[in-house]
Amino acid sequence: MESWLVVVFFAVLTGLYSIFYLLSSSYKKGLHHRLLPPGPLGLPLLGHLHLLGELPHRNLQRLAKKYGPIMTLRLGLIPTMVVSSPEWAELFLKTHDMVFASRPKSQAAEYMSYGQKNLVFSQYGSYWRNIRKLCTLELLSNSKIELFKSMRSEELSNFIELIKNASESRSIIDITAKVESLLEDMTYRMVFGFKDDKFNIKSCLQEVVMLTGTFNVSDYIPSLKALDLQGLGRRMKACSKVLDKFLEAIIDEHVRDAKELHGQHRDFIDVLLSLMESNNTRELYLDRDNIKAIMIDMLAAAMDTSSTAIEWVIAELLKHPHVMKLVQEELENIVGLDRMVDETDLTKLSYLKMVIMETMRIHPVAPLLIPHESTEDVTINGYFIPKKSRVIINAWAIGRDPNVWSSNAEEFYPERFIDTNIDVQGRDYQFLPFGSGRRKCPGIQLGMTVVQLVVAQLLHCFNLELPEGMSPDDLDMNEKFGLTLPRSNHLRAVPTYRLRMNL
Numbered sequence: 001m002e003s004w005l006v007v008v009f010f011a012v013l014t015g016l017y018s019i020f021y022l023l024s025s026s027y028k029k030g031l032h033h034r035l036l037p038p039g040p041l042g043l044p045l046l047g048h049l050h051l052l053g054e055l056p057h058r059n060l061q062r063l064a065k066k067y068g069p070i071m072t073l074r075l076g077l078i079p080t081m082v083v084s085s086p087e088w089a090e091l092f093l094k095t096h097d098m099v100f101a102s103r104p105k106s107q108a109a110e111y112m113s114y115g116q117k118n119l120v121f122s123q124y125g126s127y128w129r130n131i132r133k134l135c136t137l138e139l140l141s142n143s144k145i146e147l148f149k150s151m152r153s154e155e156l157s158n159f160i161e162l163i164k165n166a167s168e169s170r171s172i173i174d175i176t177a178k179v180e181s182l183l184e185d186m187t188y189r190m191v192f193g194f195k196d197d198k199f200n201i202k203s204c205l206q207e208v209v210m211l212t213g214t215f216n217v218s219d220y221i222p223s224l225k226a227l228d229l230q231g232l233g234r235r236m237k238a239c240s241k242v243l244d245k246f247l248e249a250i251i252d253e254h255v256r257d258a259k260e261l262h263g264q265h266r267d268f269i270d271v272l273l274s275l276m277e278s279n280n281t282r283e284l285y286l287d288r289d290n291i292k293a294i295m296i297d298m299l300a301a302a303m304d305t306s307s308t309a310i311e312w313v314i315a316e317l318l319k320h321p322h323v324m325k326l327v328q329e330e331l332e333n334i335v336g337l338d339r340m341v342d343e344t345d346l347t348k349l350s351y352l353k354m355v356i357m358e359t360m361r362i363h364p365v366a367p368l369l370i371p372h373e374s375t376e377d378v379t380i381n382g383y384f385i386p387k388k389s390r391v392i393i394n395a396w397a398i399g400r401d402p403n404v405w406s407s408n409a410e411e412f413y414p415e416r417f418i419d420t421n422i423d424v425q426g427r428d429y430q431f432l433p434f435g436s437g438r439r440k441c442p443g444i445q446l447g448m449t450v451v452q453l454v455v456a457q458l459l460h461c462f463n464l465e466l467p468e469g470m471s472p473d474d475l476d477m478n479e480k481f482g483l484t485l486p487r488s489n490h491l492r493a494v495p496t497y498r499l500r501m502n503l
């Protein structure tokens with residue numbers, strides 16, 4: 001058990017046990033005649049919080065092996081359902097999708113989304129529906145993605161040139177840092193029109209993703225919020241202050257420019273601002289806080305997810321050089337060595353797509369999706385799921401289930417997707433890299449385009465090898481848990497340029 005948990009446990013147990021007892025007995029009184037899904041015995045007060053550990057997706061998988069694919073935990077005072085099979089995922093995300101389409105309140109959403117005014121954490125209802133429609137139409141639709149194609153191509157060329165220069169001296173490249181910075185530049189240009197050279201908020205956005213994914217005791221035992229035992233509240237406040245300053249400056253700049261643009265929209269922020277000023281359609285009310293919350297969503301969602309996915313793909317390819325070779329052969333056949341990859345090539349790169357899907361199967365970017373919350377009592381297959389239960393879909397465990405993926409489920413084997421219709425759209429409940437149902441990711445098209453494009457260009461332009469003396473078995477594949485699951489250490493490799501054309 002982690003040391004802070006021991007401190008929490010003993011410090012508050014005596015004082016709060018009586019309160020807990022009253023709460024838990026009234027909770028049980030309401031539920032005793034109804035059958036909750038099975039689960040382990042919990043501790044007073046903490047419930048099962050102590051079982052989550054540093055890598056909750058792995059610990060929840062272990063528990064599901066014992067208690068089954070639908071399991072009840074009590075995290076502090078919150079009833080929590082953990083789903084770990086495709087069948088149960090379908091029941092929650094399709095059959096009863098509407099009941100589970102909300103998000104729980106959390107300290108992170110409070111501090112970093114201006115009180116759930118964003119899309120990712122907003123509760124199910126008309127505000128969520130309207131901003132989801134707005135973001136899809138104005139930023140994530142096919143036509144908007146197409147609009148930014150030349151920007152992506154320009155940024156990618158700069159990225160390739162940087163790596164080519166380094167490759168001339170056979171230097172080791174920090175792939176993680178390079179990919180993150182590429183994604184950062186692409187995202188800023190897409191969301192607010194230019195790159196951020198002044199504020200350097202990348203680490204802050206990464207902190208947002210990490211903090212929002214951490215199981216925060218304050219969310220589960222609200223009486224402990226003031227103690228901020230994990231120090232998360234303090235970190236959230238500091239982070240939100242930095243982001244707020246940055247976002248205010250961006251909005252001010254757009255407001256100043258708007259006077260000269262006479263209603264013309266250059267980017268997403270212009271659209272949001274004109275909606276705010278026309279204040280506001282009856283359907284959707286936006287003020288500065290709403291705009292800032294939505295901006296944080298789009299920046300964090302676009303940067304962190306895609307770079308995490310790209311790094312895992314490259315890591316798996318470094319671990320499996322024969323697969324890297326097959327990807328490069330496909331690129332050679334489709335693109336040839338006399339030009340760079342163009343986005344229009346992507347639909348023809350079917351092996352590459354399988355490699356990316358296979359990576360997302362064993363390293364889903366969001367291992368537990370984003371927590372859902374039920375909005376009413378519901379009984380499913382005889383199990384009672386109380387209103388306001390937190391729902392965790394363990395996409396990581398589902399992607400590694402040998403009952404679904406056969407005994408080689410833990411192996412990296414892209415060929416398993418040959419002759420299957422499985423794709424990333426959320427219709428196949430054994431494979432949920434972008435979730436499914438009402439809350440599924442609205443950025444699938446953009447995310448997949450960027451991941452495929454960056455991986456294709458990188459492997460087309462360069463042979464990548466591990467630093468001298470390191471064998472594929474030495475490459476560490478450790479994870480760092482947050483809302484996303486990035487590698488815990490930066491990925492490094494030695495590139496050699498392989499095209500016949502000069503850049």
Ligand code: HEM
Nearest residue numbers: 120301302305306365366369370433434435439441443447
């Ligand atoms: C490889 C890239 C990406 C992956 C793997 C990914 C994955 C996911 C997952 C698993 C969810 C949660 C679904 C659920 O809770 O059931 C999600 C939600 C979301 N994603 Fe993505 N995503 C990616 C890229 C993007 C991009 C590029 C954007 C937009 C710029 C985006 C915006 C969002 C938003 C706004 C939500 C919340 C939707 C809602 O609550 O209604 N994502 N994503």
